[in-house]
Amino acid sequence: MTRSTTPTELYWDPFDTEIDADPYPVWRRLRDEAPVYRNERYDFWALSRFDDVEAAHKDNQTFSSAHGTVLELMSPDVVRGGNSSIIFMDPPEHTQLRALVSRAFTPRRVSALEGRIRELCRELFAAVEGRDTFDFVQDFSARLPAEVIASLLGVPDSDREFARRHIDLVFHIEPGVGMINETSLRAQITLWEYLGAQLEERRKAPRDDMLTGLVQAEITGDDGSTRKLTDHEATAFANLLISAGTETVARLLGNAAVVLAAHPDQRADLVADRSLIPNAIEELLRFEPPSPVQGRWTTRPVELHGTAIPKDAKVLLLTGSAGRDERRFPEPDRFDVRRRIDHHLSFGYGIHFCLGAALARLEGRIGLEETLARFPAWDVDLAHARRLHTSTVRGWSSVPFSPARGR
Numbered sequence: 001m002t003r004s005t006t007p008t009e010l011y012w013d014p015f016d017t018e019i020d021a022d023p024y025p026v027w028r029r030l031r032d033e034a035p036v037y038r039n040e041r042y043d044f045w046a047l048s049r050f051d052d053v054e055a056a057h058k059d060n061q062t063f064s065s066a067h068g069t070v071l072e073l074m075s076p077d078v079v080r081g082g083n084s085s086i087i088f089m090d091p092p093e094h095t096q097l098r099a100l101v102s103r104a105f106t107p108r109r110v111s112a113l114e115g116r117i118r119e120l121c122r123e124l125f126a127a128v129e130g131r132d133t134f135d136f137v138q139d140f141s142a143r144l145p146a147e148v149i150a151s152l153l154g155v156p157d158s159d160r161e162f163a164r165r166h167i168d169l170v171f172h173i174e175p176g177v178g179m180i181n182e183t184s185l186r187a188q189i190t191l192w193e194y195l196g197a198q199l200e201e202r203r204k205a206p207r208d209d210m211l212t213g214l215v216q217a218e219i220t221g222d223d224g225s226t227r228k229l230t231d232h233e234a235t236a237f238a239n240l241l242i243s244a245g246t247e248t249v250a251r252l253l254g255n256a257a258v259v260l261a262a263h264p265d266q267r268a269d270l271v272a273d274r275s276l277i278p279n280a281i282e283e284l285l286r287f288e289p290p291s292p293v294q295g296r297w298t299t300r301p302v303e304l305h306g307t308a309i310p311k312d313a314k315v316l317l318l319t320g321s322a323g324r325d326e327r328r329f330p331e332p333d334r335f336d337v338r339r340r341i342d343h344h345l346s347f348g349y350g351i352h353f354c355l356g357a358a359l360a361r362l363e364g365r366i367g368l369e370e371t372l373a374r375f376p377a378w379d380v381d382l383a384h385a386r387r388l389h390t391s392t393v394r395g396w397s398s399v400p401f402s403p404a405r406g407r
Contacts, residue, residue, distance in 0.1 A: 012046065013039055014071060014293050014316070014391035021387065023292075023394075024333065027321035036307035044071060044295075044314040048321040050328040050345070052304060056296060056317050057349035063296035063315060065352060071391045072180050074295050074314050110358045113148065117363055120147050121370035136380070136401035140371075141253035142168070142246065145363055149245030153238060154209025155198065166191045167246050168397075195238040196231065214238060245356055249363045251290035251388070251395025252281070256368055258399060259288060259335060261380045266337050271376045274369060280337040281364045282344065285323075287335050289346035292320020293392050319345040320394065377404035 010033055012019060012026045019026055030037050030048040037046040047053050056063045068074040124143055128134040146164040155163055169187030195211075202212040214234040218226045229237070260267040270276050294317045302309040309315060322345050324332040329339075347354035354360070381400035388397040 010034060010037075011039075012037065013042055015042075015389075017387075017389045020389050020394060023320065024324055027318060027324060030318070031321060031325055031327075035305045036309065038307075042071065044316050045309050046316040046318055047304070048318045048325075050322040050325040053317045053319055053322040053345055054349055056315065057294075057345065057352065060351050062299055062302060063317075064299050065296060067297035067314075069295040069392070071293075071295050071314065071316065074297065076312065107358065110362060113152075113359070114362060114366065116151070117144070117148060117366045118370060120144055121367055125370065125374050133381070133400050133402045136257045136399040137250065137254045137396050138398060141257070141367065141399075142250040144253070144367055145249035145360075146246045148359070148363060149242055152210050152245075153198075153242060154202075154207055154211045155242070159194070163191065163194070163242060164246060166194075167243050170243060191242075192235060192239060195242070196235045199231070199234050199238065210241070211238060241356075244354075245359070247393055248290045248354070248356070248360045249367070251393065252284060252360065252364050253367045253371075254396040254399055255288040255290070256284050256364075257371070257378070257401055258380055258382070258385070258396060259284060261378060263335050264377065266335060267372070267377065269337060270368070271372050274372075276337050277368055277372075278361075278365055279339070279341070281361055281368065282341045283335065283337055283339050284364075285346040286329065286339075286341060286344040287323065288395070289320050289323055289344075290395050291346070291392055292323075292394050293318055294348065294352075295392075319348070375401075375403045378402060379404060 010026075010029050012023070012030060014020070027048055030046065035047065035049050035052060037048065038044075039046065047056055067076065121140075121144060124140050128139050134140075142164065146167070147160060150160045150163055166187045170184055170191065198211055199215055202209075202215045206212045206216065214229060214237055216228075218228055220226050260270070266280075270280055296315045296317060298309055298311055298313045298315055301311050323329070326332050329341075347357040347360070379402045381402070384398075384400050385396055386398040388395050
């Protein structure tokens with residue numbers, strides 16, 4: 001959806017594809033002119049400055065996730081317990097379930113994946129060996145995390161492309177309705193039913209995988225009692241893990257291909273000194289975050305910068321804007337792989353900090369290392385690249401990538 005604006009009118013919404021192609025000028029104006037922005041058309045408020053976004057992430061009692069975190073899915077109804085994903089929960093339900101799922105991402109389990117991730121990178125690049133051009137997202141950056149998380153969960157090899165394709169369809173949007181459309185809903189149902197069937201198989205025949213862990217896991221309540229996850233809870237967990245575990249890294253590495261093509265001097269520095277790559281991943285996350293918008297619901301009136309936000313209001317936290325806030329980051333629109341970053345908000349903050357952040361960083365680092373080792377220089381065809389536009393995820397769905405021969 002696009003909306004024509006006059007040169008002086010300040011307008012932002014997450015559905016406007018024209019704005020979303022380069023939201024940073026509008027976000028700068030929001031930070032300067034309307035740090036508490038009101039959009040009447042879609043009935044939401046937006047916070048755009050780093051300090052305000054960080055504070056809201058930390059204050060889950062005021063800025064609740066229990067009404068949804070995606071604008072088009074948010075409603076006055078609180079969806080509780082087994083009927084929702086952990087990202088749509090507040091404590092105490094969130095605390096109990098987060099403790100459970102965090103066991104899947106222990107440092108030991110994540111670090112043990114390094115060899116397999118590197119092997120997958122090399123297999124994917126071997127498949128495009130010799131091509132003048134290939135699609136960096138569809139042939140590499142979307143396939144890598146999909147394979148890793150599917151392997152962790154225990155999705156059979158023969159089903160992994162099916163799962164990845166339906167995850168892509170879940171993020172399909174249409175003008176005016178976002179992800180509430182027949183294509184997205186049908187994909188969500190198909191993926192949900194598939195994961196539910198896989199979990200049922202694990203109940204009958206346990207295996208050494210995360211799906212089995214979900215059906216066998218027990219959570220402890222505040223009174224000390226224990227229980228197994230309901231079928232709905234286990235399926236919701238599996239659905240969240242496979243979807244989020246695919247999307248973040250797919251967009252991160254797709255962004256890396258485009259940003260580094262536009263900054264060949266920075267790319268050359270990474271080729272010359274691989275020790276810069278971990279910091280480059282953090283700079284990429286700050287500079288082009290895969291998920292730049294998160295929704296919250298106010299549980300009480302809030303006043304910020306002289307503006308009153310009422311109780312029961314939708315508030316969008318613009319982490320993408322926060323990463324470009326000059327109040328926090330000097331020269332924020334300059335990409336610099338040597339930038340000193342204390343912390344950014346691209347994985348969220350507070351109780352909803354991304355559970356898979358360590359895995360995403362590992363996949364991002366290895367993916368970029370292997371890309372630079374095989375292709376020290378490249379060009380991208382932005383005229384034929386395609387963006388992924390949703391109200392919460394931003395990145396590329398297709399990036400034509402041409403290795404620079406002989407450089």
